Structures are given as C-alpha cells and as structure tokens.
Amino acid sequence: MTGAAPAAEAPPIDGSARPFLPRGVRLKFCEVRKSWFLLAPERALKLDQTGVAVLQAVDGERDFDAITAHLAAAFNAPHDRIAADAGRFLAALIARRMVETA
Amino acid sequence: MAWTAPMIDEVTCGMEVNMYFPAED
Structure with missing residues (x-):
C-alpha cells in the first residue's frame, strides 16, 4: 500500500x-521538504504534526500513560481519544520495528 | 493546534530515501 494510511490495527x-x-x-x-520524518536504515516515514508530537514525547523515560497525559494537556483533548489514537500510531510503528517498548 | 489521529506516510522509494537521508552515522 502506498501513500498516507491510517495506522493499522x-x-x-x-x-x-x-x-x-x-x-x-x-x-x-527535512529542510528540503519542510517535513518531519522518522528515519531508520533504508526506510523513512513522513509524519504529520500529531505524529511528531507523540514521538517527541517518546523519550524512553515516560510510560504510555504519562505520554498520553502529556499530550492530552498539550492539545487540550480528551485523554481517552488521545490514548486510542496514539496507541494505534505507536503500535503501527512497533509493528514496523521503528519503536520498541521496555 | 488541534489533535487529529496521527497518520503515517511511508516513503516507499529506496533511492528517494537515500537521496534525502544518506547514512550519517
């Protein structure tokens, strides 16, 4: 599949x-494209603003609950919705081995 | 900025990836 796709279940x-x-x-x-990317050897994913916000909160110290609480405050959005959306996003990156969990 | 579900846009062309992001490290 090519192009923009919702994070897979x-x-x-x-x-x-x-x-x-x-x-x-x-x-x-990327200064050329004025866009954020998640880079791995030989692979690149173009990110949107909320995807970048999620990954900027992924510091290896915060757990997922703390990340969603941080984003809910930053975006003034319902915690449950952020948890669902960010969870799907991170799960899709874990499936691609571009994020791991401890 | 309003919250929207994050989307992933896969860069599928390997040559394109290497052109913009040559191995740095």
Whole structure:
C-alpha cells in the first residue's frame, strides 16, 4: 500500500510500557521538504504534526500513560481519544520495528 | 493546534530515501 494510511490495527499498548526509539532510528526535520520524518536504515516515514508530537514525547523515560497525559494537556483533548489514537500510531510503528517498548 | 489521529506516510522509494537521508552515522 502506498501513500498516507491510517495506522493499522495492532494490539493496544499497555499503559506502563515505556516506548523508545531503537538504535539507528531517529526523528529528523527535512529542510528540503519542510517535513518531519522518522528515519531508520533504508526506510523513512513522513509524519504529520500529531505524529511528531507523540514521538517527541517518546523519550524512553515516560510510560504510555504519562505520554498520553502529556499530550492530552498539550492539545487540550480528551485523554481517552488521545490514548486510542496514539496507541494505534505507536503500535503501527512497533509493528514496523521503528519503536520498541521496555 | 488541534489533535487529529496521527497518520503515517511511508516513503516507499529506496533511492528517494537515500537521496534525502544518506547514512550519517
């Protein structure tokens, strides 16, 4: 499948799981395209603003509950909705091995 | 900025990936 796609369904993330970017995966702003990308060796995912916000909150220290609480406050949005959306997003990245959890 | 469900846009062309993001490290 090509182009923009909603994050695929995957098992939900446990609230106490601590997501982190594995070695070799990094968040990078491309000046040429004025867009954020999640880069891994030979792979790149273009991100939208909320995707970037989620990954900027993924610091390896915060657990998923803390990340969703942070985003709910930052976006003034319902915690349950953020948890569902961010959970699907991170689960799709975990399926691609671009995020891991501790 | 309003919250919207994050979307993933896969860059599918390997040459394009390498052109914009050559291995740095």
